Amino acid sequence: MKSVAHHEILNVEDGEIVFREGEDTTEMFVLREGQIEIVKNVAGHEVRLALLGRGSFFGEMSLLEGLPRSATARAVGPSSLLVLRPGSLLLQIRRDPTFAFELLQQMSRRIRELNDKLVFKVATAEFGNRLARSAFMMTAAGEFASSDRKAESAAT
Amino acid sequence: VKTTVREERLLVISDVHMGNRLLQTRRPFREFVQYALDHDYSICLNGDGIDLAQMSLSRLMSDLTPSLGLFPQFGQKGATIYYTVGNHDIALEHFLTDVGQMKVVPFLNVLSGDRRIRVEHGHMYDAMFLKFPRLYFAFMMIGRFAILVGPKAYDMMHRINLAIIGTTEWILARFGAGKTEDAGEAGDALAGERECFRKGAENIGVRGFDAVLFGHTHLPGSREFEHNVKYYNTGAWFSTPYCVAIDHGRIWFGSLPELLAQDPFALPKPEPRTTIATAKLEERFSGPWATTTPAAPARLARHSRW
Numbered sequence: 427m428k429s430v431a432h433h434e435i436l437n438v439e440d441g442e443i444v445f446r447e448g449e450d451t452t453e454m455f456v457l458r459e460g461q462i463e464i465v466k467n468v469a470g471h472e473v474r475l476a477l478l479g480r481g482s483f484f485g486e487m488s489l490l491e492g493l494p495r496s497a498t499a500r501a502v503g504p505s506s507l508l509v510l511r512p513g514s515l516l517l518q519i520r521r522d523p524t525f526a527f528e529l530l531q532q533m534s535r536r537i538r539e540l541n542d543k544l545v546f547k548v549a550t551a552e553f554g555n556r557l558a559r560s561a562f563m564m565t566a567a568g569e570f571a572s573s574d575r576k577a578e579s580a581a582t
Numbered sequence: 583v584k585t586t587v588r589e590e591r592l593l594v595i596s597d598v599h600m601g602n603r604l605l606q607t608r609r610p611f612r613e614f615v616q617y618a619l620d621h622d623y624s625i626c627l628n629g630d631g632i633d634l635a636q637m638s639l640s641r642l643m644s645d646l647t648p649s650l651g652l653f654p655q656f657g658q659k660g661a662t663i664y665y666t667v668g669n670h671d672i673a674l675e676h677f678l679t680d681v682g683q684m685k686v687v688p689f690l691n692v693l694s695g696d697r698r699i700r701v702e703h704g705h706m707y708d709a710m711f712l713k714f715p716r717l718y719f720a721f722m723m724i725g726r727f728a729i730l731v732g733p734k735a736y737d738m739m740h741r742i743n744l745a746i747i748g749t750t751e752w753i754l755a756r757f758g759a760g761k762t763e764d765a766g767e768a769g770d771a772l773a774g775e776r777e778c779f780r781k782g783a784e785n786i787g788v789r790g791f792d793a794v795l796f797g798h799t800h801l802p803g804s805r806e807f808e809h810n811v812k813y814y815n816t817g818a819w820f821s822t823p824y825c826v827a828i829d830h831g832r833i834w835f836g837s838l839p840e841l842l843a844q845d846p847f848a849l850p851k852p853e854p855r856t857t858i859a860t861a862k863l864e865e866r867f868s869g870p871w872a873t874t875t876p877a878a879p880a881r882l883a884r885h886s887r888w
Contacts, residue, residue, distance in 0.1 A: 433788045433809075458790040458809075480698055481691070481790040508788055522785040523706050524689050531585070 434509040444499040444507065445485060452492060453509050454485040460505025466497040477502065483532055489515060583678045586691040589624050589662070591847070593617075594701055594826040595838075596628035596797025597818035599670065600645035601637030603729050604736060604820055610838060611819070612648045619652060621845050623827070624661040626690060628797045628816060629668025629703025636670065636726045653683045664690055668703035668798065669711060670722075695831020697792045704796030704815075707782025710747050747776075772803040772815060779815075780807060787811025793833055795826055804835050 436455070438444060445451055447467060455462075457478055464476045464484060475497055478484055488495055489512055510518055519526045595614065599605050618625045632642065656663055663684045667674045677686050689702035705711050711718050721743050728736040771780040776799075783794040784807050793812040802817030802824035814835050817824040823838040829847030836846070 433785075435788075456789045458788065508790075518785065522782065522789075524702065524786070525789065527688065528585070528691075531583075 434511075434514070436507040436509050438501040438505050438507065440501055440503050442501045444501065445488075445495050447495050447498045449495045451495065452489050453511055454483060454489040454515065455499070456508040456510065457482045457484070458506040458508055461502040462505060462507075463500050463502050464497050465500060481528075483529055486529065486533070583687060584685070585687050585689055586693065587662075587664070588693040589828070590694055590830050591621075591623045592626060592692060592694065592828040593623045593841075594626045594628050594795055594816060594828070595819075595823060596703065596795075596816040597630045597668070597800060597820075598627060598823075599630055599633040599636075599819060601639070601642030602633040603636075603638055603641055604733050605633075605641075605645065606820065610823060610842075611645070612652070613842060614823075614825075614838060615649045615652045617842055618661070619655050619659065622659065622661065622849060624656070624664070626664040626666065626692075626701055628666050628701055628795060629705070630670040630797065630818075631665055631668070632671050632674075634671045634673055635722050636729055657683045664701075666690055666701060666703050669705035669708075669718075672705075691791075692828065694828050697831035697833075698790060699793045699795065699828065699833070700786050700791045701795045702786070704779060704782065704798035707778050707796075708798065709751075709776070709778040751776075770805065770807070772799075772801055772805055772813075774801050775799050775803075775815070780805075780813070783813045784808050784811060787813075792831075802837075 435458070436444075438460075444455060444462065445453075457480055459480060462478045462482070462484060463474055464478065465472050465474050467473075484499055485495070487493065489510070593614070598611055600611070615625070617623075632646070653663060665674070665681075665684050665686045667678075667686065667688055674686055675688065678688060679686060689700065692699040692701055708718075721739075725736060725739055725743075728739040771777055779796060779799060783796065786794050787807060788809050788811070791811060793814065795814045795816065797816050797818070799815060800818035800820065802815055802822075804812065804814045807813050812833065814826050814833070815824075816826055816835075825836065825838050825841050827834040827836075827841060827846050832847060834841075834846035
């Protein structure tokens with residue numbers, strides 16, 4: 427890690443882990459060059475949550491909340507990162523007020539994407555329930571009709 | 583507010599100060615807008631486009647009206663007019679939305695080719711504006727009256743203002759009071775431009791920008807700062823206007839007369855347009871048989887039956 431003009435820069439190679447899920451570190455990062463993938467371990471399988479490009483922020487949840495990392499960040503190709511610690515985040519906001527604006531924009535976008543996913547999940551589950559209910563009703567109606575026909579044929 | 587946009591062709595100017603009595607370059611603004619239209623550029627007025635702080639309403643109308651008629655044509659061409667807010671039009675922060683063909687934004691992150699370019703007026707990095715906003719506003723109001731007296735009075739007041747700022751910063755630095763945690767090496771900023779703008783540009787650039795474009799200081803020029811960040815300042819329209827032209831990630835910086843004389847990124851001339859009917863005819867009567875092949879007359883005769 428090197429420091430250039432009061433900025434802490436971290437250069438990582440392809441496949442290098444920036445931080446691991448569950449780790450107790452609190453830096454956040456701004457991607458200056460390259461790409462970073464955010465992956466999470468779900469029931470023993472690695473799920474890619476996002477692929478971030480230049481200018482993206484990541485790791486801010488641990489910095490703001492002081493909680494362990496919720497996912498793993500890994501470099502895709504050689505990448506360069508600006509490292510921000512709790513103190514330097516405030517300094518960066520003082521030096522560059524638009525940074526705070528962009529941070530909020532990005533977090534707002536993530537909330538909207540999560541909302542969209544949630545709505546889709548709920549709608550799919552609801553649709554699944556309705557489909558099952560309709561299928562049940564149709565089956566029941568079909569059985570009722572066939573029993574009626576049987577009764578009619580028996581009568582004739 | 584959408585602040586990140588992809589624009590392959592963009593012209594950036596700053597500090598037009600429409601409505602200000604000192605503005606002498608009224609006609610070139612219309613020429614600039616017409617030029618952008620003719621050469622398929624979107625445009626960005628990088629702050630202080632309309633001088634709300636020191637304007638005369640009649641001057642504003644006479645400055646703006648000739649160009650207003652051209653603005654809708656940008657929409658027809660699929661181009662956009664961006665307006666980043668500056669300190670002389672800071673009231674426009676209340677209108678951070680689309681106004682007709684114009685998108686009013688606090689700053690702009692331009693994606694062009696594989697480049698990321700920040701376009702911002704730059705007043706948010708002016709130490710004087712941030713630390714002493716009331717004093718700054720008072721100077722602006724005094725400047726308004728100085729303009730009524732005449733350009734020389736305004737110029738003199740502006741120099742006094744700069745001298746006061748310079749002296750204050752020098753005295754504070756002697757006593758260590760002006761030193762901040764991010765004080766860097768002096769000397770590589772634009773000539774006449776204070777250090778705060780260089781630091782501002784570096785702090786933006788370190789976040790993954792290839793170039794940073796400011797206005798505000800009225801001092802045109804370009805430099806390369808830390809982290810290979812290119813810095814451009816497009817000056818003001820009180821003297822020779824400067825401009826940045828962006829084309830698929832390539833950046834050109836120069837004066838407006840230079841730009842108007844020759845497009846630095848001239849598009850290839852479009853081929854002569856053919857109508858659908860002529861294109862069909864050409865398609866029908868082109869091919870080996872249409873020229874010298876022996877079978878041509880027979881095939882033409884077959885076609886003629888249809």
